[in-house]
Structures are given as C-alpha cells and as structure tokens.
Amino acid sequence: MLRGIATINCYVDDPAAAATWYTEVLGIEPYFSRPGPDGRPAYVEFRIGDHQQELGFIDRRFAPAGLGAGAGGALVHWHVDDLERALARLIELGAAPLLPITEHGPGFVTASVVDPFGNVLGVMTNVHYLDMLAARDELVQEG
Known part of the structure; x- marks a missing residue:
C-alpha cells in the first residue's frame, strides 16, 4: 500500500x-x-x-483545522550520505538539534533537527535505501 x-x-x-x-x-x-x-x-x-x-x-x-499545537504527525527521515556532515550543516544554517545521532542497528542511523520554522527534519543513513539504489542501478546497466 x-x-x-x-x-x-x-x-x-x-x-x-x-x-x-x-x-x-x-x-x-x-x-x-x-x-x-x-x-x-x-x-x-x-x-x-x-x-x-x-x-x-x-x-x-x-493549515487544516486541528493541525495546531499537540497535533500528531510523522517524523520523516531523509537518507543522506554523510550523516555527521549533514547534521552539522543543518545546525550551522540555524536548525536546532532535536534527537542526536542514534544507531538503531547496523546500517540504520538517525538524527533530527527542528528547522527555523518549527518543523522536524529527520536525516539518516539507511542500508535498505542504499541497497535499493544499487539494485536499481544494476537493472539499468543490464537493460
């Protein structure tokens, strides 16, 4: 789905x-x-x-009615190639640290910040994302 x-x-x-x-x-x-x-x-x-x-x-x-303080939501993580560098750059540009770099298992490392506009921005390295890209690239090369 x-x-x-x-x-x-x-x-x-x-x-x-x-x-x-x-x-x-x-x-x-x-x-x-x-x-x-x-x-x-x-x-x-x-x-x-x-x-x-x-x-x-x-x-x-x-914003839709009810999407105010206390509203639920999702933390979306975007894959980045260099998590430490990406996090440092976001903070340098004015984002506030929210969750520190945290390993959730081999190949799954996350961190998040709050951008200057109050939105949570998650970044991560994700082995599945890299595997998907590699498989896609392999298909393209074979095709």
Whole structure:
C-alpha cells in the first residue's frame, strides 16, 4: 500500500523565508511557487533526492483545522550520505538539534533537527535505501 514518499508538506509562518533557507540547505531553488491572495508566496515546493520527491512549504494560515499545537504527525527521515556532515550543516544554517545521532542497528542511523520554522527534519543513513539504489542501478546497466 505505501510505496514511497510522494509529497511532504510543512506548514510555516513565512514560506518565502523557508524557501530561502531550504535553497541554502539543498543547493537548489524551488521548482514551484504559488502566491496567496496577498501576493506573498503561499506555497513553495522543491523536488529533491534520488526520486525527485516533493518537499513543500505551505503558509500556516492555510493549515487544516486541528493541525495546531499537540497535533500528531510523522517524523520523516531523509537518507543522506554523510550523516555527521549533514547534521552539522543543518545546525550551522540555524536548525536546532532535536534527537542526536542514534544507531538503531547496523546500517540504520538517525538524527533530527527542528528547522527555523518549527518543523522536524529527520536525516539518516539507511542500508535498505542504499541497497535499493544499487539494485536499481544494476537493472539499468543490464537493460
């Protein structure tokens, strides 16, 4: 049923500021932006990673009712090649440490931060993710 991350949406007070910060983190500009009724960006979206998954930032004014303090949610972890370096860069750019680097078993190591807009951003090294990429690359080379 669940086949992969399609879009992750984060609600922020200032989508333009989120776009600027994440442009610095990711090294790319958002590929899509939609203005709100006041002309300011209401939604910005990046396509990132090996599968070009969507990471969008929505003006908090448009959050669904009930998505406030105490609302449940998911901690999404993005695979990174160098966890220590990625975590250090996020903190250098203004993210606050949340969970330290933690090994959950061989090949599964996580950490998380809170970005300057209040969203939890998880990063990890994940052996299954790397295995999937290797298998995909092998199929491409054979094909």
